[in-house]
Amino acid sequence: GAVVSQHPSRVICKSGTSVKIECRSLDFQATTMFWYRQFPKQSLMLMATSNEGSKATYEQGVEKDKFLINHASLTLSTLTVTSAHPEDSSFYICSARDVGTGGIAFFGQGTRLTVV
C-alpha cells in the first residue's frame, strides 16, 4: 500500500509552547488528509479534514485556533498544537486519501505528544 510518513513519532514539550506535526504522503498525491486524536484504549476521534489549498473543516468541539492545520501541497499537511497544555497530551494520527487506489485512506505512524 501507499506510504504515509508522520513526524515526529514522539514529542515532549513544555506547557505554553507550540508543537508542529507533519504528515507526508511519500508515493502519492493526497488532495484530502485527515487528522485524528486517540485517547488511551479508545477509538480514533476525527479532528479535521484538510483539502489541499483550502481551509480545513473542523469537527464540532475542536478548536481551530488551538489546532492549526495547513495543507499547502498535495503531499504535506501539518498540525500545529498551539499553546499546548497537559490536557492536549494524546496520540495524534494523520491519514491521506490516495485517489489512485480508489480513495483508500492510508495512515501515518502516529505522534505521541506529551505536554509537561
Add this chain to the structure above:
Amino acid sequence: SQELEQSPQSLIVQEGKNLTINCTSSKTLYGLYWYKQKYGEGLIFLMMLQKGGEEKSHEKITAKLDEKKQQSSLHITASQPSHAGIYLCGADNEKLTFGTGTRLTIIP
C-alpha cells in the same frame, strides 16, 4: 452524524479458532473500511467495501458488507498470534470516521 458500533468490544480467542467482528452503521454507508492497529501505532489498511453484498478476502481474513450497506463483518479463519490487535471499521462518507474498535487477543 455517522455512528458506528462494533461488537464485541474485546475478544479473546484460542489460537487456531475462527472469529467474527461486527460493525453496524446508523446510516447507509458509501464505503466501509477495515483497519488493524497495534497499540500506539498507526493503522494498517485491510479492506475496503463499497457495494451491497460485496465480499473480499485477503489471506485468512474475509470482510462482507450487507445488501443494505449498513452492516459489515470481519471473519478471521484459523487465528494466529499475528492477528492480535485492535480492529477498527471506518465509514467513508466524504470524511472517514471510526467505530468503537474491537481488541483481539490470541491465546496459545
